[in-house]
Amino acid sequence: MASFQKYKTTKGEMWMFKTNLGINHQTGKIKYITRRGFKTKREAQLEASKFLQQVATGKGILDKSLLFTTLIDQWFEQYKLSGVKKSTILNRQTTAIPNLKKYLGQYPLGKITPIVYQEFLNQLFDLNYSTSTIETLNIVGKLIFKYAYENDLIDRNPAKNAVVPKKVATIEELKSKSLEELYLTKKELITFLNYIKLNTTTLDYSIFLTLAYTGIRIGELLALQWEDIDFVYETISISKTLFRNENRIKEYELTPPKTKKSSRIILVDKVVLEQLSYMLFEQERIKKEFPAYHDKQFVFAKLRGDLSGYPESRRAVGFRLKRYLQKLGISKSLTLHKFRHTHVSLLAEAGVDLQAIQERIGHEDSKTMRKVYLHVTKEVNKQAVEKFGQLMKE
Structure with a gap:
C-alpha cells in the first residue's frame, strides 16, 4: 500500500508517494521506495499503481546499492555463454573489464549517472588511452548497462548516449596522414618479398x-x-581460425572464423602453390629427422626445435614483419591486420570490383577497405567522369 504526501519546492507544491517492499533479508529492515516530482496527487497515484504492478510481476525493484564490479562479474558469466568467440572473451577479460573495474568498480549503480560515465571516458582520454581502447571500453560498458537495464537492476542506461572523446587533428597531421600508410605499393611489396626470400627462412617467405x-x-x-x-583446382579453403591464450605455443584451439562470410574457398596464384609445395616437401623431410614432430598437418608450422610442427606464433610473425620493414627502410607502421589492405589495394589497381574483393577477403563491409579501394581507383573514376563529360559535349 502506498502513501501520498504533498511537499513544497522552490517551484511550488509537488506530490510524492512512498511504499514498502517488505523486509530486506540482508539488513532485517523494511525496505522503502520513494518517488517524487509529481504535479498532482492523481499523477502520483497513477505512477504508484504502475510501480506496484511492476513489483508484483518481478520488475521495478532496482538495486542501486549493487557495486558496479559485482554487476560486471554477473554480466561476464552470462556473456561467456552467449556464443561469442574465445578471442573476444579473452579481449574483454584482459582489456575492458580490468579498466572498467579500476575506474568505476567501487561505484554503486545508483551513483553512475550519464555525467559520471562520460567523465570516466574523458578521464581515459586525458590519461592518453588510445581511441581504439576507449571505444572498446565504451562498447563493453554499454553492453553491461544494457544487461542491467534489461534485468531491472537500473531504470536507465547511463552509457546510452556517451561519446568517445577524440583528439582534433592539426593541419600538419592531416597533411601527413595518408591512406597509402595503410598498405604497401606494388613496388614496395615486390621489394619486401624479394628481401624475405633471399634473407630469411622458408617459413617466413x-x-x-x-x-x-x-x-x-x-x-x-x-x-x-x-x-x-x-593443388589440382588451385584453391584454398578457409573454414577456421587459430586461437591461443597468452601466446602459449602448445596450447591452441581451432575455432570458427570471424563471420559467416569468412568461410570461403578462394583461387590462388601458381606462385603461392609452388611455394607451398616446397613447404610440404620440407615438412616431410623434417618429420623423418624429428620423430617428436607435432604432426597435425598444419601448413605454416614451425620447422625447428622442440616446437616443430606447431602452428607459428601470431606475435612472432607480427614482430618479424615490423623488423623486415625497418631493415628495408619502409617507415609505414603496418600490422598484420593492415597487411590485408595491401592485397585489397592491388586488386583494386588490377580493376577488380569492390564486391568481388569483399567476397575474396571474407569481409562483409569495412570503412577502411572502402577508403583504400576508392583511393586506389581514384584515377580510374576520374577518367570515367571525364569520358562522360566528353560524351555529353559531342
Missing part, C-alpha cells in the same frame, strides 16, 4: 607470400592444414 597474394587474416592462415590446400 611462405607466410608473407600467402598473406600478400590472398589477403586472408593471420588467424585464418595459421589454422590452415594441408587438407585445405587443393
Whole structure:
C-alpha cells in the first residue's frame, strides 16, 4: 500500500508517494521506495499503481546499492555463454573489464549517472588511452548497462548516449596522414618479398607470400592444414581460425572464423602453390629427422626445435614483419591486420570490383577497405567522369 504526501519546492507544491517492499533479508529492515516530482496527487497515484504492478510481476525493484564490479562479474558469466568467440572473451577479460573495474568498480549503480560515465571516458582520454581502447571500453560498458537495464537492476542506461572523446587533428597531421600508410605499393611489396626470400627462412617467405597474394587474416592462415590446400583446382579453403591464450605455443584451439562470410574457398596464384609445395616437401623431410614432430598437418608450422610442427606464433610473425620493414627502410607502421589492405589495394589497381574483393577477403563491409579501394581507383573514376563529360559535349 502506498502513501501520498504533498511537499513544497522552490517551484511550488509537488506530490510524492512512498511504499514498502517488505523486509530486506540482508539488513532485517523494511525496505522503502520513494518517488517524487509529481504535479498532482492523481499523477502520483497513477505512477504508484504502475510501480506496484511492476513489483508484483518481478520488475521495478532496482538495486542501486549493487557495486558496479559485482554487476560486471554477473554480466561476464552470462556473456561467456552467449556464443561469442574465445578471442573476444579473452579481449574483454584482459582489456575492458580490468579498466572498467579500476575506474568505476567501487561505484554503486545508483551513483553512475550519464555525467559520471562520460567523465570516466574523458578521464581515459586525458590519461592518453588510445581511441581504439576507449571505444572498446565504451562498447563493453554499454553492453553491461544494457544487461542491467534489461534485468531491472537500473531504470536507465547511463552509457546510452556517451561519446568517445577524440583528439582534433592539426593541419600538419592531416597533411601527413595518408591512406597509402595503410598498405604497401606494388613496388614496395615486390621489394619486401624479394628481401624475405633471399634473407630469411622458408617459413617466413611462405607466410608473407600467402598473406600478400590472398589477403586472408593471420588467424585464418595459421589454422590452415594441408587438407585445405587443393593443388589440382588451385584453391584454398578457409573454414577456421587459430586461437591461443597468452601466446602459449602448445596450447591452441581451432575455432570458427570471424563471420559467416569468412568461410570461403578462394583461387590462388601458381606462385603461392609452388611455394607451398616446397613447404610440404620440407615438412616431410623434417618429420623423418624429428620423430617428436607435432604432426597435425598444419601448413605454416614451425620447422625447428622442440616446437616443430606447431602452428607459428601470431606475435612472432607480427614482430618479424615490423623488423623486415625497418631493415628495408619502409617507415609505414603496418600490422598484420593492415597487411590485408595491401592485397585489397592491388586488386583494386588490377580493376577488380569492390564486391568481388569483399567476397575474396571474407569481409562483409569495412570503412577502411572502402577508403583504400576508392583511393586506389581514384584515377580510374576520374577518367570515367571525364569520358562522360566528353560524351555529353559531342
